[in-house]
Amino acid sequence: MSISRRTFLKTSVAGAMGVSALGLDLKPAYAAVRQLKIRNAREYKTVCPYCAVGCGTIAYVHGTGGLNTTNTVIHVEGDPDSPINGGTLCPKGASQMQLAISPRLRKSPMYREPGASEWREVDWDFAMDWFARKFKETRDATFIQQDNEGRTVNRCNGIAWVGSATVANEDAYLITKTMRAMGLTYIDHQARI
């Protein structure tokens, strides 16, 4: 049976009209949703750098880690396997990806001279020299070898040291040892504040 062009067109139009008149929806009953943005990302288990709770997190990274590739973090969320937080994160922790990718992130020390109103960027050499000089000046000025009763104490009361929740156990050990060697007694931790 041969169908002429005219018959074909007539039949298709009539068919389409008939179907729409019957109220049939020819669209499939499925719809695409946005693809999971972490679907092909590599997962790195890590720890939130902010407070002392130490929530487990998973960083999702794009990039193969190949020689010519700079990896980029695309998403960070809580690690459900962590006994600390069970996958949850506070608002600061939930935004921790910004610490890695934000263009506002400071990458060098800032310095405001006495009397100046503006902060300015300085390099690390300057900052380390400045810090070492101030540390020595203050220590020299406030170091006490013997207390009022003549007992040898060898302590430096003019400086306090506040550790950070983001340093690892080993760093914390080193900091404590170094500062004790300097004679400091006021050594505390950010998590206690």
Added chain:
Amino acid sequence: MSDTLSIKRISASPSALIPLESLRSGGPVYSKLVDISKCIGCKGCEVACKEWNDLKVEQTSNFGSMQSHQDLSSNTWLLMRFNEVEDGDDLHWLIKKDACLHCEEPGCLFACPAPGAIVQYQNGIVDFNQENCIGCQYCVSGCPFDIPRFDKQTKTVAKCNMCIDRVEAGLEPACVKTCPTNAIEWGIKDDMLAQAEKKVETLRKRGYDHAAVYNPGGVGGTHMMYVVPHGDRLNDYSLPAHPVASPGPLRGLNVFQRIGSYLFGAGVISALAHFLAVGPESPEDHA
């Protein structure tokens, strides 16, 4: 290949009124459960929402409240609202997670005239497809909870999509996962309802006599339910006591559509009858 989910209703189509039956047995129907009594107002969910959905940052300012933004926007799908209500000498500090409630009978979808711009999936999630949106904002007026927000740049409307991309992949929504106090929970709706009843019971034992589950029947129930410690103060939480999603205008439209279809069918049948009874016209008749 993109991921797919089976659909229940599509805006501006017959399925908006009569939900589509799924070929398969539907699968799990999910719900969020927000226990307001457990919320500490940390706004972790807000941040997680922005991070996951790649929503743009908005400049905020302090307006004398713990609240971060003044209002929801097309870039802020979730907002923790902090309502301060004075009651004599007493001050009630009421916190509410304000986002789409994903109604079983969605007013936005009923009001939408753009086919496929709003879609309800079998799992209960109501999603906006911006590529089909015509920017008419009927959904904004159709929503009994005042959730959808118009975006002036893209001329489309946006709201929380319950992280449908995550749900499809078997993950819980970002806000649920991040909540540090277990105030937001996620699971099958029936389980969540049972959970909610238990929570209400506990609250009542502790002296919250008006504790209630917020799962309003006027919209067929919601897929984000609240456990409200002060169930008698729904207004102060800015939760409507009796929200209604009316498919009214759509039903009218459907009646007209049906009349049109019948008329068209009648026309075809009478033409056929005429052809059979009288036969085709021939040029001689006009001679």
